[in-house]
Amino acid sequence: MTDKRDEAETNDIPPSALALDQQLCFAVYSAAHAFNRTYKPLLDAYGLTYPQYIVLMTLWEEDGRTVKALGETLGLDSGTLSPLLKRLEAAGHIRRARDKADERQVLITLTDKGKAMQDAAIGILKGIRQATGCTVENLQALTGELQQLSARLEAAARHDTAA
């Protein structure tokens, strides 16, 4: 067993490594699409998309957040959130209002309709869990590994950009 010699262990790339079905990035990309396709019929019943749904989830955890705070939690910028939030407002789930204290900020608050969606979310969550076919422990383990992976990828991106 050769011990890890710094980068040596990541540098021996066999030709077969370019095969699509061996790449983690593609497995993640496909799983994201698979989740989206699973959520779609469940969310269509409420006229929501998955990104809109996770915005509501964020607000259920803490209402009255700014657009910036939502963006940091979800990893999305204003170019994505601004129109999305307008659609959520048009659908009656949220209200958008400039902060009186700092008019640069827009505070997002749930309407009664937006709060009520939380009840439906329990049912949706059950449907998704069943579709994954995973035990709760299995779900938690995989979730944790992906969170670590994302953190490392973002850290690497930050390093390269900063350098």
Added chain:
Amino acid sequence: MTDKRDEAETNDIPPSALALDQQLCFAVYSAAHAFNRTYKPLLDAYGLTYPQYIVLMTLWEEDGRTVKALGETLGLDSGTLSPLLKRLEAAGHIRRARDKADERQVLITLTDKGKAMQDAAIGILKGIRQATGCTVENLQALTGELQQLSARLEAAARHDTAA
């Protein structure tokens, strides 16, 4: 330890389960974005997007495929692929030509430029592996788990649609 009683094990949902950071779907969604952000600077150098890149990867494995075959491999439909393939053709990476034997089909073939990108892909792959901070074994294990997850999600979606 209570044995699994059919659905019982998936039905006890504590309120905290709606927390965003406990959801596998969001971990997958975030990891997909993180990968995309990591790939972007590497692919920008060649004027490619990640979806365009995986189309090329598919063609490196087997050239001369139809749009439908590409769509089945990648999980994408013609609404996504048609314009994407036109951009890849405009950039000189592929050629599109109707099949003489069956004029409904369009055969996609790599140009020399498209084949040459395969050399650059090795370097990109190294950069990505380093950014993940994972060992090869770790990458393979996670990839396998996600492939199983996607398969179960797609199977569940197919069941529900068919029923």
Added chain:
DNA sequence: CAAAATTAGATTGTGCGCAATATAATTTTG
């Protein structure tokens, strides 16, 4: 073989997702 059904792609419309830019409000500095 002609009508009906199926199949492959392309097109249109809507909604992300993000870079680049613009605008307005606030904070920092000289």
Added chain:
DNA sequence: CAAAATTATATTGCGCACAATCTAATTTTG
């Protein structure tokens, strides 16, 4: 306190992603 820098959000443009629809080609059926 006024000019400069920073901050928060909005807008624009481009590229996925997918449902719905359309056209043309092929296959199936009567």
